Amino acid sequence: MDFLQPSTWDEALAAKAAHPDAVPIAGGTDVMVELNFDRRRPPALLDLSRVAPLTEWGTDGDMLRVGAGVPYRRIIEELGGRLPGLAMAARTVGSPQIRNRGTVGGNLGSASPAGDAHPPLLAARAEVELASVRGVRRVPVESFFTGPKRSVLAPDELIAAFRVRTARAGEQFAKIGTRNAMVIAVCSFALALDPVRRTVGTGIGSAAPTPVRATAAEAFLVAELDWDSRGAVPPGVAAEFGRLVAAAAAPIDDVRGTAAYRRHALSVLARRALVWAWEGLR
């Protein structure tokens, strides 16, 4: 096995082009588990931890561009105010040790339907920036995932960053698990309400082959929310929203929970997230 250790972004892209079967490693919290348990023996590892631009973030108007290698700990500490939904999700990831190393780029790279960064990125309509020696392309998070642990990432590409509008308020994330720390979501839900543009974004985790949006639920809320006077959400609207979110999921029975439980839990999470997010804006 080779260990490729680029120190610049150009070197990293060149290395990936020359060794398309090299496995990138950022925080290592997914890759090392596979190596330690002999589940994977790639011909090479491509260490991204020395590529400084991956660990930087910056603003471009009201857009944020966050490097793929920014760990959860820094998302929480540095971006909690601007990306509240993603920061809430980041707080639920693993443990302090995992959050110190694990990155959003790695979460996207693994493309697990249970990845906790995915629902808030979906809800916020984020874009993933993919790069290779051929150039850069931006893919909406919604079109990034193609199946369980599969994405549109080409063998010569790396994830450079994600881009998302800053939110400050109106975002929520909720996750069901057996305890607060160290749990893979049984199901999860993220909501982003934008009172200025009057848009609603949703993201469902761990309840379909990929993270998914609940588009019918979004359209319903856009029409039903009292955007002008910001009156309380009528219970009937919240209940119907929950029902539409549950209907958008395609869960399965597995060791973590049954499909029926996941659907029920999603309707409850969606209803609660709506009330919390709306209260946060009033």
Added chain:
Amino acid sequence: MRVNCTVNGEKRQADDVWPGESLLYVLRERLGLPGSKNACEQGECGSCTVYLDGTPVCSCLVAAGQAEGRDVVTVEGLEFGRVQEAFLSTGAVQCGFCTPGLVVAVHDLLARNERPSDPDIREALAGNLCRCTGYEKILDAVRLAAR
């Protein structure tokens, strides 16, 4: 491959490192530092916790080559002090397998927060499992060390 890094303040070199092996393996098997324990190799138990450039991480999830040129501090490198004493005097050590990781995690917690509340302690230790004590004595140890 060869890996050079600073461990507990000393420049160390490990040879014949397999690129897929973990920093934990390098520390224990190549550098003669068995303090960090290997209990799960999947980031769940925290018994391999070390400081990497000042941040607590699971050394079983750090690829050896990622430690090249970095600064590593293991439980062996922490001065014996209030944290370790508190673990001893409260009976927070039974088989002791989880203790090195907990000592590093508590050392980090108290460096960031001298007077942690119980929820702060629970949150900081959420990544460290103990199969023996039931955690009450460990909480006592942290409260004592923080006093």
